Amino acid sequence: MDMIIVWALSWWYGAGWKAQLKRFLERLDSSYDYFSIGLLLRSLFAPFRQISAGKVRGPINIQIRAFADRLISRFIGAFVRLILIVVGAAWLGILAIGGVIYALLWLVVPVLPLVGFIFMTAGWVPTWE
Amino acid sequence: MGVSFNYGAHRAAKARVGKFIGKTGHLLMISLAIVLAFGGIVLIVLANPVGWLVASLAAWPAMFAKWYVGELSDISAEASETAIEASLSSGVLAHLSKQPSPHDIAAAIGQTNEGAFYGARFGLTANFLLQIASNEQSDTAEIWQTAMDVKDELNLEHLSAGTLVYALVKQLPDHDALLAHNHMELDDIKRGIEWQEHIKQLIKHHSKPRRTGGVARDWSFGYTPLLSRFGQNISQQIAAGGLLSVDLESHADALDQLVDTFSTSGRQNSVLVGATGVGKTTIVHAFAERLLDASSKLPANLKFRQVVMLDSSSLISAAPGRGQLEDLIMQVFSEAYAAKNIILCLDDAQLFFEEGVGSVDLSNVLLPIIEAGRLRMILTMDDQRYLQISQRNSALVNALNRINIAPAGKAETIKVLQDKLILTEFSRKVTYTYQSVDEAYRLSERYVHDLAMPGRALKLLESAASYNENGLVTMNSVQQAIEQTMNVKVSVAAESDDREKLLNLEELIHKRMINQDRAVSVVSDALRRARAGVRNPNRPIGTFLFLGPTGVGKTELSKALADVYFGGEDRMIRLDLNEYVRSEDVTRLIADGADDPTSLTAQAMKQPFSVVLLDEIEKAHPSVLTTLLQLLDEGILRDIKNREVSFRDAIIIATSNAGAERIREYIDRGYKLDQFEEEFTNELINSGQFRPEFLNRFDEMVVFTPLEKADLLKVVDLIIAGVNKTLALQKVSVEVDEDAKKLLVEKGYDPRLGARPMRRVIQRVVENNVAKAILSGIVKPGSAITITASQVEETMGKAEKAQAIEQEAS
Numbered sequence: 001m002d003m004i005i006v007w008a009l010s011w012w013y014g015a016g017w018k019a020q021l022k023r024f025l026e027r028l029d030s031s032y033d034y035f036s037i038g039l040l041l042r043s044l045f046a047p048f049r050q051i052s053a054g055k056v057r058g059p060i061n062i063q064i065r066a067f068a069d070r071l072i073s074r075f076i077g078a079f080v081r082l083i084l085i086v087v088g089a090a091w092l093g094i095l096a097i098g099g100v101i102y103a104l105l106w107l108v109v110p111v112l113p114l115v116g117f118i119f120m121t122a123g124w125v126p127t128w129e
Numbered sequence: 130m131g132v133s134f135n136y137g138a139h140r141a142a143k144a145r146v147g148k149f150i151g152k153t154g155h156l157l158m159i160s161l162a163i164v165l166a167f168g169g170i171v172l173i174v175l176a177n178p179v180g181w182l183v184a185s186l187a188a189w190p191a192m193f194a195k196w197y198v199g200e201l202s203d204i205s206a207e208a209s210e211t212a213i214e215a216s217l218s219s220g221v222l223a224h225l226s227k228q229p230s231p232h233d234i235a236a237a238i239g240q241t242n243e244g245a246f247y248g249a250r251f252g253l254t255a256n257f258l259l260q261i262a263s264n265e266q267s268d269t270a271e272i273w274q275t276a277m278d279v280k281d282e283l284n285l286e287h288l289s290a291g292t293l294v295y296a297l298v299k300q301l302p303d304h305d306a307l308l309a310h311n312h313m314e315l316d317d318i319k320r321g322i323e324w325q326e327h328i329k330q331l332i333k334h335h336s337k338p339r340r341t342g343g344v345a346r347d348w349s350f351g352y353t354p355l356l357s358r359f360g361q362n363i364s365q366q367i368a369a370g371g372l373l374s375v376d377l378e379s380h381a382d383a384l385d386q387l388v389d390t391f392s393t394s395g396r397q398n399s400v401l402v403g404a405t406g407v408g409k410t411t412i413v414h415a416f417a418e419r420l421l422d423a424s425s426k427l428p429a430n431l432k433f434r435q436v437v438m439l440d441s442s443s444l445i446s447a448a449p450g451r452g453q454l455e456d457l458i459m460q461v462f463s464e465a466y467a468a469k470n471i472i473l474c475l476d477d478a479q480l481f482f483e484e485g486v487g488s489v490d491l492s493n494v495l496l497p498i499i500e501a502g503r504l505r506m507i508l509t510m511d512d513q514r515y516l517q518i519s520q521r522n523s524a525l526v527n528a529l530n531r532i533n534i535a536p537a538g539k540a541e542t543i544k545v546l547q548d549k550l551i552l553t554e555f556s557r558k559v560t561y562t563y564q565s566v567d568e569a570y571r572l573s574e575r576y577v578h579d580l581a582m583p584g585r586a587l588k589l590l591e592s593a594a595s596y597n598e599n600g601l602v603t604m605n606s607v608q609q610a611i612e613q614t615m616n617v618k619v620s621v622a623a624e625s626d627d628r629e630k631l632l633n634l635e636e637l638i639h640k641r642m643i644n645q646d647r648a649v650s651v652v653s654d655a656l657r658r659a660r661a662g663v664r665n666p667n668r669p670i671g672t673f674l675f676l677g678p679t680g681v682g683k684t685e686l687s688k689a690l691a692d693v694y695f696g697g698e699d700r701m702i703r704l705d706l707n708e709y710v711r712s713e714d715v716t717r718l719i720a721d722g723a724d725d726p727t728s729l730t731a732q733a734m735k736q737p738f739s740v741v742l743l744d745e746i747e748k749a750h751p752s753v754l755t756t757l758l759q760l761l762d763e764g765i766l767r768d769i770k771n772r773e774v775s776f777r778d779a780i781i782i783a784t785s786n787a788g789a790e791r792i793r794e795y796i797d798r799g800y801k802l803d804q805f806e807e808e809f810t811n812e813l814i815n816s817g818q819f820r821p822e823f824l825n826r827f828d829e830m831v832v833f834t835p836l837e838k839a840d841l842l843k844v845v846d847l848i849i850a851g852v853n854k855t856l857a858l859q860k861v862s863v864e865v866d867e868d869a870k871k872l873l874v875e876k877g878y879d880p881r882l883g884a885r886p887m888r889r890v891i892q893r894v895v896e897n898n899v900a901k902a903i904l905s906g907i908v909k910p911g912s913a914i915t916i917t918a919s920q921v922e923e924t925m926g927k928a929e930k931a932q933a934i935e936q937e938a939s
Binding site: 003004007008011012015016019026027029030033034035036039040043046047048049050051053054077080081084109110112113114115116117119120121122123124125126127 | 177344
């Protein structure tokens with residue numbers, strides 16, 4: 001039985017903890033891919049959905065109008081992308097903090113009964129009044 | 130000293146702990162953790178501080194449950210170690226005793242899921258392994274060593290159950306014979322190990338999170354409402370569900386070529402050319418998947434581009450008018466170009482380049498676009514159609530970057546099948562055995578002509594699912610599928626009816642054939658060899674040259690064979706070679722079935738299991754005979770489209786009247802057949818009527834002897850039996866007196882024409898008298914008409930008189 005506990009604890013603080021970290025990093029990577037922040041940054045000023053993006057030939061007034069349209073399309077694109085970059089960055093931040101907390105909690109799980117025993121001995125319980 | 134197993138090693142002990150906990154223990158621990166956590170919280174809410182201890186105690190069962198899932202349920206191998214216990218699959222490891230005998234190893238394998246794979250897929254069940262494994266502990270070292278060798282050879286991570294199955298079977302001295310019973314060889318187990326490892330890799334690959342570019346992937350590219358309406362976005366389908374694709378070497382080359390074409394500055398198009406079923410569409414899917422994979426190394430101008438397959442039928446139905454369709458196509462193409470992330474795929478592109486049902490020739494619209502090379506396009510085309518289009522429109526072909534797709538070889542086809550079958554197994558709720566996959570390759574190669582590999586084998590395996598036995602698709606299921614769909618017999622005769630028929634073939638044939646015992650016997654022997662599975666599978670069932678005068682039963686024997694064995698006289702492909710007397714007639718012989726359904730190759734494609742009768746072979750042009758050489762030798766004939774047509778399930782019978790006079794001379798001089806047959810065939814070879822290499826191709830040259838009067842008496846009986854069969858509908862029968870029969874033979878005997886005039890004489894005498902009797906009401910249903918010698922005399926007399934008057938008049 002002793003050996004079983006030793007094996008369990010050595011896995012918990014060794015390969016088990018590493019596996020949790022790996023899973024956390026995968027989740028972070030997957031979220032990064034979902035928000036595609038790198039792609040958003042690279043294409044920040046690209047016309048949104050190619051609306052009014054094509055080349056226009058013709059008199060100067062039409063070309064000026066096309067330039068203005070393209071500018072608006074690029075502006076809308078940059079605006080939408082920036083919003084998503086902010087939302088994505090916030091989400092990744094929350095995820096990272098959550099991951100760190102989880103990794104730390106993981107380390108204290110085996111000693112939780114000891115913590116529980118101390119609380120019981122102290123006799124403290126939350127009151128609801 | 131050989132390798133040994135250390136029972137006390139940590140990994141082995143952990144495996145046993147994992148087995149002890151098992152799925153039930155894991156469930157219990159989770160339940161206990163939930164109960165403790167919930168109970169503790171309730172106590173805390175009730176202001177009882179013991180709740181802290183109770184709730185926190187939930188951490189331990191939760192921790193053990195996590196440990197079980199993370200490590201114990203599948204303990205990874207210790208990479209650097211070479212000891213058995215360090216690399217043995219944990220499922221087997223958990224079930225081993227201290228000093229296991231091969232029998233104990235077999236028992237351990239039988240208790241694992243890995244072992245069940247070999248039971249279901251190969252028929253190497255736990256019981257089978259227990260029966261063959263020895264109880265001697267001294268034999269175990271050899272088992273370990275063999276398994277380790279296989280592990281190293283196949284570069285496996287674990288010493289898996291499969292490697293041990295291989296070792297156990299190999300240790301058996303007569304394993305080859307035993308495996309042959311299961312229709313497999315020892316190396317097939319290695320292929321099974323690879324199959325199992327591949328499935329594990331696929332599962333692992335699919336359980337990994339997919340990175341396909343995220344929500345903003347397409348924001349820089351245009352909307353494509355028209356394309357969504359008239360095409361399928363393969364990339365979206367892949368992103369949504371993924372594909373079970375196979376990494377094939379032959380496909381890898383094509384994929385690299387596609388990437389190369391679209392990432393350089395040349396014309397942005399490719400045409401995949403290959404036979405139907407070769408995997409062109411699969412390559413397009415694999416290409417789309419590669420573009421969508423964020424981790425793949427691709428140029429930035431290709432990453433996340435979407436492949437949209439245009440649907441020609443919906444385009445045609447939406448724009449029925451000629452100008453409308455061209456307008457619509459232009460709009461669709463403009464949209465794809467403006468979107469900047471679309472690669473258009475025209476699957477079966479010939480539909481866009483030729484007029485026909487469901488196809489429209491849009492060459493005039495498409496050619497400038499393809500020549501400009503700015504819109505990215507992939508076309509797929511059947512190689513034959515590609516050639517046809519290239520003849521008509523060379524400019525189009527010159528503007529396309531051609532990529533040839535060759536049919537897959539056996540090993541690759543088997544890999545593709547194993548991957549594709551995962552979905553079929555899931556949807557049809559069946560399991561395919563290894564032997565069924567192997568058999569599907571073999572049989573489809575021979576019988577399925579309209580598709581290339583791997584498509585043809587896959588098609589056969591899918592249809593075999595309907596013939597599963599208790600959920601298992603076996604070799605037998607595949608054989609049944611091909612027998613039902615192609616109307617051929619490929620299995621070894623197992624049914625008692627079938628066996629009985631084969632054993633009594635001579636008797637059955639003689640029910641409609643008189644004399645010619647030797648001819649009947651040689652063809653019967655050939656059929657028995659074929660159906661017992663002892664013949665050469667790479668040749669026709671039998672090739673015979675029937676020699677003899679007309680009317681002695683050469684054609685009749687062929688018909689009898691087709692009827693008795695192949696199931697009907699219509700199972701005979703008959704070619705009168707006196708219609709093939711010019712060298713140009715070779716083209717007619719091997720014409721495409723679509724152009725000439727009566728060509729030899731077209732008929733054999735439709736009906737491979739038949740008698741092929743090549744009548745009057747001596748009259749055929751030498752070029753025709755040369756063409757037939759390969760057929761006789763290898764059972765293969767290539768048609769005009771260069772497709773292999775198999776004659777390996779046919780009996781080839783060539784007939785010839787050559788030397789008929791010489792046979793008659795021998796008979797007249799009182800020789801028996803066995804006394805002159807050899808000399809006669811030598812004379813025939815020396816006469817130069819046939820080239821020796823042609824005659825050598827036949828399994829047997831059979832000389833038919835002219836029929837004698839005694840034989841003709843039996844022929845009369847056969848013809849009368851035929852008449853009675855026809856009259857059975859009217860409930861009337863006819864009997865012929867013995868004297869009348871003899872008289873019929875006298876009247877019908879013609880040494881030059883054999884039995885042929887007999888039918889005319891009987892028709893004249895018997896059928897005429899019967900017809901008169903029925904019409905005059907002399908016979909009533911249930912009664913019999915007897916034909917006497919005087920009636921024969923009278924009828925024949927009248928006929929002769931009529932003939933004489935006719936001659937006089939002329």
